[in-house]
Amino acid sequence: MTESPAPVAAGARPAADGPAPGLDTPGAEPTGVDRDTLRLALVVGGLVLAVLLGFGLGRLNPPPSTASGALPVAAGHSHPPGTAPHSHDGSSASQAGGADAAGLSISSGGYTIAPSTVEFAVGRAGELRFQIRDEQRRAVTRFAVVHEKPMHLIVVRRDLSGYQHLHPTMAADGTWSVPLTLPEAGVWRAFADFTAVADDGQQTAVTLGVDLAAPGGYAPRPLPAESTATTLDGFNVGYEGTPKAGEMVPVRFTIRAGDAPAALEPYLGAYGHLVALRAGDLGYLHVHPGPQAEPGTVTFWMIAPGPGRYRMFLDFQVAGVVRTAEFTVSVA
Numbered sequence: 001m002t003e004s005p006a007p008v009a010a011g012a013r014p015a016a017d018g019p020a021p022g023l024d025t026p027g028a029e030p031t032g033v034d035r036d037t038l039r040l041a042l043v044v045g046g047l048v049l050a051v052l053l054g055f056g057l058g059r060l061n062p063p064p065s066t067a068s069g070a071l072p073v074a075a076g077h078s079h080p081p082g083t084a085p086h087s088h089d090g091s092s093a094s095q096a097g098g099a100d101a102a103g104l105s106i107s108s109g110g111y112t113i114a115p116s117t118v119e120f121a122v123g124r125a126g127e128l129r130f131q132i133r134d135e136q137r138r139a140v141t142r143f144a145v146v147h148e149k150p151m152h153l154i155v156v157r158r159d160l161s162g163y164q165h166l167h168p169t170m171a172a173d174g175t176w177s178v179p180l181t182l183p184e185a186g187v188w189r190a191f192a193d194f195t196a197v198a199d200d201g202q203q204t205a206v207t208l209g210v211d212l213a214a215p216g217g218y219a220p221r222p223l224p225a226e227s228t229a230t231t232l233d234g235f236n237v238g239y240e241g242t243p244k245a246g247e248m249v250p251v252r253f254t255i256r257a258g259d260a261p262a263a264l265e266p267y268l269g270a271y272g273h274l275v276a277l278r279a280g281d282l283g284y285l286h287v288h289p290g291p292q293a294e295p296g297t298v299t300f301w302m303i304a305p306g307p308g309r310y311r312m313f314l315d316f317q318v319a320g321v322v323r324t325a326e327f328t329v330s331v332a
Contacts, residue, residue, distance in 0.1 A: 101283025101305035103191045103209035110135045113192050113208040116175075120182045122214045128153075128168070128180040132196065132208070139174030142197035146205075147268040147288060151176060154191040154275055155212070157184065158282065159220040160311040163324060165275070185216025189282050207284050223279055223309060226328045235262055237314065237325040243276070245331050248303040254296055255316055255325075261296025267317035272298035276329075279309045304331045 106113050115130040132140040143150035153176075155164040161184075168178035182188055190212055195205045229238035234257065241251035253272065255262040264271045271292045276285040287300045304310065312327045 101278060101281065101285070102207035103189075103193075103284030104281060106208055106210050108208055109196075109204050109206045111140065111196055111204070111206050111208065112137075113210050115190075115210055115212075118211065119213045119215065120180065122185050122216050123181065123183055125179060125181050127177055128190065128212070129175055129177045130168075130192070130210075131174050131176065132192065132194065134196075134198075140196050141170070141172070141174040143170075144195040144197055144203050146195050147270060147273070149268060150194060152193040152286070153178060154193065154284070154286070155180065155182075156189055156277060156282075157182075158187045158189060160223060160277055160279060160282075161221050162188070163275075163313050163326070165273070165313075165315055165324070182212065182214040185214045186218040186220070188212040188214060191284050193284075193286050207286070209282070209284065223311065224326070224328050226330060228327070230325055230327065232323055232325050234258075235318070235323065235325075237316075239312075239314075239327065243302045243304045243310070243329060243331050245304045245307045248301050250299050251302050252297060252299045253314055253316075253325075255298075255318075256296055257318070261294070262316075262318050264292070264296060264298065265317045265320070267315065267322055270298075271316065272300075273315040274300050274302075275313045275315075276302070276304070276310045277313075278306070278331075279311065283308070285310075307331050 102108070112133045113130055114133055115128065117129070120126045120128075134140055146152075149167045150170070151168050153166040153168055155166065156162060162182070164180075166178050166180070168176040170176050176192075188211070189209055191207055191209050193207045195203050197203050228240070229236065231237070236256045237253065239251055239253045241249055243249060243251060251274075253274075255264060257263075267273070270288050272289050274287045274289070276287070277283070283305050285302070285305060287302050289298045289300045292298060298316070308331060310329050310331055312329055314325045314327070315322055316325070317323075
């Protein structure tokens with residue numbers, strides 16, 4: 001950093017050539033400044049200069065952080081060969097054991113979710129409206145399409161009941177809106193899962209979370225018991241594989257209609273979508289699967305953001321109807 005010369009005050013004259021007043025000159029009398037005073041002034045001036053130089057270098061070389069402009073690493077985008085899943089857990093798969101859960105804050109990666117309202121009447125149809133804003137508080141209007149949608153919105157009550165997977169639409173000013181009904185009283189969590197496109201074209205995968213309120217008597221339900229199989233609308237759904245904290249492992253789901261594999265249909269560009277939420281803090285993980293290996297099956301490569309009990313929500317489509325199978329699992 002180069003400093004500009006100090007301005008010369010109006011009416012001031014440049015110093016004349018020759019010895020500066022106050023310095024000892026052979027044969028001249030001192031003018032009021034002795035050597036000790038001069039040494040003290042030089043020492044103080046040197047300290048001030050060192051502080052200023054350190055401050056300037058610190059500004060030129062800030063410590064690594066997202067605040068310095070570095071883009072956060074998109075989570076879970078290091079995949080085994082031959083697969084194409086997307087794990088939006090807010091961390092890199094290479095950070096074994098040290099991954100942070102996503103969706104725990106209204107701000108992350110330089111983006112903030114700003115809802116117009118957070119209170120909804122129980123059981124009454126309403127509308128959730130919000131913007132995604134950048135570090136300059138500007139509404140973001142450019143988003144990448146991920147699995148056929150630019151915005152995935154997950155809404156769930158804090159006891160992990162009432163799961164909804166919604167897709168808002170965006171107005172020209174960057175305001176997203178979606179019809180929303182909260183069927184029971186309590187605090188609900190909304191997760192906005194998106195990939196923002198910055199002015200320079202950089203893409204950043206982000207998940208932001210915000211609480212919504214449905215006033216009334218809140219009676220939380222206990223988390224259902226762990227099981228690897230469930231029945232839903234005549235379909236038998238089960239899975240194999242155990243998710244692990246900080247380690248990417250395959251989790252294979254099988255959906256059957258009676259004794260035959262279910263005729264799964266592509267939904268949002270894939271044969272299934274999986275969201276896992278950690279009980280307690282509602283740490284968020286959204287995973288998309290790899291190619292279908294055989295009829296009625298869908299495999300996800302998962303990396304859990306940390307240990308705890310999770311509720312997994314599997315979306316799948318058959319005959320044009322989307323259903324959600326739910327499971328409780330413990331992650332070590």
